[in-house]
Amino acid sequence: MSKRIVSLVIVLVLLLVMAAPTMAQDGPSGELEIFSWWAGDEGPALEALIAKYVELYPDVEVNNATVTGGSGVNARAVLKTRMLGGDPPDSFQVHAGQELIGTWVVADRMEDLTFLYEEEGWMDKFPQGLLDLLSYEGGIWSVPVNIHRSNVMWYVPAKLEEWGIEAPATWDDFLAVCPTIQDAGVTPLVVGENWTVNHLWESVALAELGVDGWNGLWAGEKAWTDEDVVAMWDKFGEILACTNIDVDAATLSWQQATDKVIAGEAAFNVMGDWAAGYMVTTLGLEPGVGFGWVPSPGTAGVFMMLSDSFGLPKDIKNYDAAVAWLKLLGSVEGQDIFNPLKGSIAARLDSDLSLYNAYLQSAAADWQSNEVVGSLAHGAVAPESFSSEFGTVMEIFLNSRSGIAAANAAQAIARQAGIAG
Amino acid sequence: MQVSANRAGNPGRKLLRFTRRINPDRVYAILMILPSVILLAIFVYGFIGQTLWWSLTDWAGLEKNAEKNYIKLDNYKTLFSDITGMRFRQELVNTFFFTLFFVGGCLILGFILAVVLDQNVKGEGLFRTVFLFPMALSFAVTGTIWRWLLNPGGGINALPKMLGADAWNYRWINNRSPYTFNWHEVPLTTTLLIIAVLLFFIFRQIWRRKYLATIYLGVPMALLFLWMWSDWVSWDDTQAMHGTFNWQDVPRYVVAVIVIGFVLYMVSLLWHGKRRAALILGIPTAVVLLWYAAGGTDNFPNVEFPEAYGFNIALVGVIIAAVWQMSGYTMAMYLAGIRGVPEELREAARVDGCSEWQVYMRIVLPMLRPITLSAAIVLGHISLKIFDLIFAMAGIDHWPVSVPGVQVYYTMFRSNKFAVGSAIAIVLLIMVASVVIPYLITSLRAEHEL
Numbered sequence: 001m002s003k004r005i006v007s008l009v010i011v012l013v014l015l016l017v018m019a020a021p022t023m024a025q026d027g028p029s030g031e032l033e034i035f036s037w038w039a040g041d042e043g044p045a046l047e048a049l050i051a052k053y054v055e056l057y058p059d060v061e062v063n064n065a066t067v068t069g070g071s072g073v074n075a076r077a078v079l080k081t082r083m084l085g086g087d088p089p090d091s092f093q094v095h096a097g098q099e100l101i102g103t104w105v106v107a108d109r110m111e112d113l114t115f116l117y118e119e120e121g122w123m124d125k126f127p128q129g130l131l132d133l134l135s136y137e138g139g140i141w142s143v144p145v146n147i148h149r150s151n152v153m154w155y156v157p158a159k160l161e162e163w164g165i166e167a168p169a170t171w172d173d174f175l176a177v178c179p180t181i182q183d184a185g186v187t188p189l190v191v192g193e194n195w196t197v198n199h200l201w202e203s204v205a206l207a208e209l210g211v212d213g214w215n216g217l218w219a220g221e222k223a224w225t226d227e228d229v230v231a232m233w234d235k236f237g238e239i240l241a242c243t244n245i246d247v248d249a250a251t252l253s254w255q256q257a258t259d260k261v262i263a264g265e266a267a268f269n270v271m272g273d274w275a276a277g278y279m280v281t282t283l284g285l286e287p288g289v290g291f292g293w294v295p296s297p298g299t300a301g302v303f304m305m306l307s308d309s310f311g312l313p314k315d316i317k318n319y320d321a322a323v324a325w326l327k328l329l330g331s332v333e334g335q336d337i338f339n340p341l342k343g344s345i346a347a348r349l350d351s352d353l354s355l356y357n358a359y360l361q362s363a364a365a366d367w368q369s370n371e372v373v374g375s376l377a378h379g380a381v382a383p384e385s386f387s388s389e390f391g392t393v394m395e396i397f398l399n400s401r402s403g404i405a406a407a408n409a410a411q412a413i414a415r416q417a418g419i420a421g
Numbered sequence: 422m423q424v425s426a427n428r429a430g431n432p433g434r435k436l437l438r439f440t441r442r443i444n445p446d447r448v449y450a451i452l453m454i455l456p457s458v459i460l461l462a463i464f465v466y467g468f469i470g471q472t473l474w475w476s477l478t479d480w481a482g483l484e485k486n487a488e489k490n491y492i493k494l495d496n497y498k499t500l501f502s503d504i505t506g507m508r509f510r511q512e513l514v515n516t517f518f519f520t521l522f523f524v525g526g527c528l529i530l531g532f533i534l535a536v537v538l539d540q541n542v543k544g545e546g547l548f549r550t551v552f553l554f555p556m557a558l559s560f561a562v563t564g565t566i567w568r569w570l571l572n573p574g575g576g577i578n579a580l581p582k583m584l585g586a587d588a589w590n591y592r593w594i595n596n597r598s599p600y601t602f603n604w605h606e607v608p609l610t611t612t613l614l615i616i617a618v619l620l621f622f623i624f625r626q627i628w629r630r631k632y633l634a635t636i637y638l639g640v641p642m643a644l645l646f647l648w649m650w651s652d653w654v655s656w657d658d659t660q661a662m663h664g665t666f667n668w669q670d671v672p673r674y675v676v677a678v679i680v681i682g683f684v685l686y687m688v689s690l691l692w693h694g695k696r697r698a699a700l701i702l703g704i705p706t707a708v709v710l711l712w713y714a715a716g717g718t719d720n721f722p723n724v725e726f727p728e729a730y731g732f733n734i735a736l737v738g739v740i741i742a743a744v745w746q747m748s749g750y751t752m753a754m755y756l757a758g759i760r761g762v763p764e765e766l767r768e769a770a771r772v773d774g775c776s777e778w779q780v781y782m783r784i785v786l787p788m789l790r791p792i793t794l795s796a797a798i799v800l801g802h803i804s805l806k807i808f809d810l811i812f813a814m815a816g817i818d819h820w821p822v823s824v825p826g827v828q829v830y831y832t833m834f835r836s837n838k839f840a841v842g843s844a845i846a847i848v849l850l851i852m853v854a855s856v857v858i859p860y861l862i863t864s865l866r867a868e869h870e871l
Contacts, residue, residue: 073818077834083483103837107483194818248573250595250819328625385481388835392508395820398597406725 003253010338019120028321029059034310035089036080037075038342039066041255041282042274043340052337060321065089071194083109088313091323096144096307097133098387099379104311105141111312112139116323122330125348129372130307133380143330146344149273149363150304150375151203151296157289159264167268167294171207171239174268176298178242179269188242190266192252197245198394199375200270201236207298208232211371218374218381220421224411233403245398255282262291270296272306276359277343287359295366306378307347309378386417440491469850476843483837496844502722509845510668512825514730514850519824520741520804526744527800528793531751536781538752539759549756553749560746564813567742593738594815594822599731601664612649614644615845633692640681665731672718735821743810747803751796758786758792798860805852825849 008409021138032053038046044068061268067075072093079092086107094100104110117123117140123131126144134140155167163184168174172187181188191197206214209222216222222229243249243267252260252271258275260266269275279285287293289321310329312322328334335346340355345364353361374380376387393413397406414420423701432871476496478489500506534552555563570576571593578589619642626634666674683706690699762785768782808826817831825845833842 038749073835077830080834080837103483105489108485109483155852193816246595246597247590248595250815251568251572251574340504385836385838388831388837389505391818391835392505395818396504396507409504409507416505 027057027059028318028324029057029354030318030321031061031063032091032318032321032325033063033065033089034091034325035065035067035075035079037067037069037072038093039068041278042342044281045277045338048341049328049334052334055323056328057321057324058160060318060324069258083157083313086315088316090316090318091310091312091325093308094142094311095379096130096142096309098383099381100134100142100309100311101136102385105136105139109313110141111314112141113143113312113326114138114140116143116326116330120135120327120330125330125350127349130305130347133307134309140326141308143326144307144309144330144347145329145335146308146339147347147363147367148306148308148344148378149366150199150306150378151206151269151299151302152273152275152293152297154258154261154269154271154275154279155267155292156261156264157292159170159267160292164269165267167292168208168297169294169300170298171204173234175238175242182242183221186264187244187247187260187266189239189268189270190243190252190257190260191243191249191269192254192257193250194233194250194391195377196254196257197240197249198270198390199272200243201394202304202376203270203296203299204236204239205232206302206304206373207296208235211302211373214373217419218376218419220419222248223421224407224414229410230403230407233397233406237397237401237403240398273359273363274343276357280343280357280359282339293359295396301370303366303372304375305367305372306375306380310343376394382419383417386413386419389413389417430865439686471847472843472850475840476847478734479837480839480840480843481836487839488537489840492840496841497848498722499841500844502724504725507724507728508820508823509825509828510724510728511730511820512823512828515736516824518732519736519743519803519807522740523743523747523804524797524800526740527748527751528796530748532755532789532794534752535755535759538756549753550750555746556749558746560743560809561813563742563746563860564810567738567745568814571738571741579725592735594735594819596734597821599729599733601731612645616646616649619645633689634807635756636688637685640685646810652826665729668724668728668730672721672723673713674712676709676718680706680713683709708712733821735819739811739814739822742814743804747800749823751800754792754858755789762788794863798856801856802853805856806849 027151034046034050036046041285046064046066050064052053054060054062067078069075072095076099077092079089082088094104100110129143130147131140134142134144150386152169160166163181163186165177167181168177178188189200191200209217209228213222213228217224217229244252254271255278256276257266257269258271261269262279262285273293276287276291279291280287283290285291296329310326311388312319312326329338330348332346332348332351335348336351336355339346339351340357340360343360344368345351345356345360353364356364376382376390379387382390390410393406393410396409400406411420452812474491477491477493479492479495480487480489500509538548538552542548572578573590573592573595578591578593580589582588598782619638623635623638623642626632626638684703685698687702687706690696690702762768766784767780775783807824808830811822812826812830817823817827817835826849829842829845829849832838832845
């Protein structure tokens with residue numbers, strides 16, 4: 001008797017399971033897993049976007065899978081184990097450029113999204129330079145959500161007045177005021193955990209090598225052992241002497257480094273413009289009053305960019321829901337919900353600038369007028385086989401403080417990664 | 422029944438004998454063991470084999486069916502001699518010092534705690550639990566707690582503030598310099614003193630006609646003297662810093678240690694009158710020595726530029742955290758051991774006029790030798806393969822305290838170099854095995870003898 005009931009129940013359940021996909025045909029349904037490193041302070045922007053998505057597609061249950069860690073240091077490792085284990089998330093965050101192409105597209109793990117760009121008429125809505133970063137072998141491989149600027153120097157205007165200094169226009173200017181600031185008992189330039197040091201380095205390298213020199217390193221036209229590159233490393237060493245690198249850098253997150261500037265314990269901080277998002281959204285400061293900014297010394301007129309994008313992995317569980325997600329990401333509406341909260345500018349050229357704060361409006365103006373280069377620390381210009389090993393180069397430099405040692409190591413790693421000049 | 426037929430191998434009989442040997446007990450036993458044997462074979466040894474194979478290939482990248490080409494020992498060569506393997510070499514040195522101080526610290530602190538608790542203190546049970554508690558935490562938790570405590574801007578450095586004094590500004594794990602000292606500022610007499618003490622013991626052993634012990638003492642003394650002498654002769658002010666060594670010298674050090682070990686063993690064989698064995702051992706020793714004299718180690722794949730390594734001061738913080746966590750374990754082991762020493766023995770010693778100190782040093786400690794050994798093995802293999810503590814305390818990018826376990830993760834999941842990561846994992850396996858396997862062999866042999 002009871003056996004009959006059990007088998008009846010099983011049959012009913014099976015029928016329901018089979019019927020489920022056919023019942024909801026008018027839109028995507030089921031579960032959608034979105035993988036990113038936007039937790040904590042960067043979380044609200046993503047949550048707003050997900051709220052919009054759920055409003056549009058109420059049948060989809062969104063699983064917001066985040067792995068904390070600035071610049072995605074931990075998330076990328078988790079993502080790789082999942083992909084290798086055959087369990088890809090439905091859509092994941094990835095830096096546009098070599099981090100997307102060199103790691104995932106080359107490995108044949110992504111779907112070509114050209115069809116989506118054509119369907120949605122996005123081809124002329126994004127700047128061509130950005131589309132180039134997303135393209136490889138005739139396909140476009142992800143949807144960019146935002147544009148961040150890497151080479152920005154932050155400070156508090158009132159504090160600078162108090163110390164009687166101005167934001168430096170070149171690194172030599174900075175080195176000149178460094179002792180003055182130190183005498184006031186303030187760290188001239190604050191850095192945090194390792195990747196923020198790499199982040200500072202790319203601003204210094206861009207300033208010292210210029211746009212052509214910087215691009216030459218990645219195009220294989222310039223060797224790391226060239227004289228000006230070695231001299232740049234030595235200049236970087238002088239700049240580091242004005243930081244907290246030997247004090248408490250390794251234990252500070254980028255937010256804590258920013259906090260030190262706001263608290264007046266440090267004068268300057270070079271960080272990407274997500275710092276503006278943090279200062280506006282989390283700390284409640286007003287751009288231009290609570291904090292000020294200039295392009296990092298020696299890089300006025302150059303926009304070192306990075307872009308977060310979302311791709312479509314192969315063999316995912318919920319293709320329809322993922323494509324709907326990407327459609328929302330690429331739309332004007334999606335980008336204008338996300339970016340003002342995130343503290344970045346929209347990747348699209350037709351966004352509504354009135355929604356953005358004073359800093360972002362200035363960044364958007366620079367984005368249109370400046371020369372654009374890609375970031376190393378955030379995956380745009382070099383494959384991961386180089387960019388992750390760059391940490392080794394940095395450690396060799398930090399331990400030896402020798403420009404020639406760092407230059408030799410960088411050249412060796414570039415040769416292994418196949419991008420040596 | 423003829424014996425010859427039996428020998429010829431009557432199949433029916435053989436089967437009979439076979440079936441007789443398979444009694445139900447045996448079948449059950451085999452069936453019971455089988456699942457774990459199969460699981461071990463696949464999930465332990467199978468995967469070790471797979472890792473070994475990967476370490477000999479050029480696998481890099483996340484392709485679904487990635488191409489893996491056999492490249493012999495190139496990955497190992499990279500680790501030990503290429504500039505990109507610098508971090509790995511630093512980590513080997515870190516592991517050496519971490520193991521040394523972690524195991525030593527735990528043994529000494531654990532023993533002291535056990536002796537203190539053995540004095541019939543009030544509330545012994547409470548203290549025992551308190552000292553054991555850190556062991557209940559995982560290394561990840563310990564690492565996080567100590568990361569906060571050792572933060573240069575707070576934690577322990579802020580303690581003096583409570584007393585109204587200025588906060589310390591010791592850098593703990595953020596310190597980037599290795600331990601160095603200026604030899605010529607350390608009074609030369611320190612070495613001379615050690616040499617003098619050694620000389621005293623040598624003469625005492627000669628007096629006692631213990632010539633073997635003389636040699637055991639004489640060799641380190643001679644080495645110390647030579648070191649001091651060469652240092653004195655080659656001294657120039659620009660290179661006055663000591664406490665680090667050059668990686669280029671490592672092959673020479675290794676060969677020197679092997680030769681000295683062989684020579685000492687030969688001498689001891691001669692001493693026991695085993696001339697033939699000494700001669701047999703002498704031939705390879707002479708060959709190695711000749712090869713060494715001919716500059717054989719110069720042909721080793723080695724680093725291109727001099728690389729200085731030493732004890733990174735940053736490790737002190739990690740060692741404190743690790744000792745804090747694991748010394749409770751050695752305390753428990755030692756306490757059990759001390760309680761196992763028969764009270765009669767101690768009484769007898771006291772009656773013979775031993776002081777309490779002598780009772781511990783001469784009676785209790787020697788009886789605890791097996792415990793010391795097994796605790797050292799357990800702690801040693803933990804420290805060789807440590808990952809979680811470093812990961813939680815310093816992240817994976819902080820070179821001064823990094824260890825090979827951290828770099829396996831880094832190389833594989835940051836740089837996508839799965840083959841190089843496998844090679845590091847195999848080096849780790851060899852290191853741990855060289856500690857655990859001799860121990861297992863001796864303890865298994867001891868069980869057989871019992």
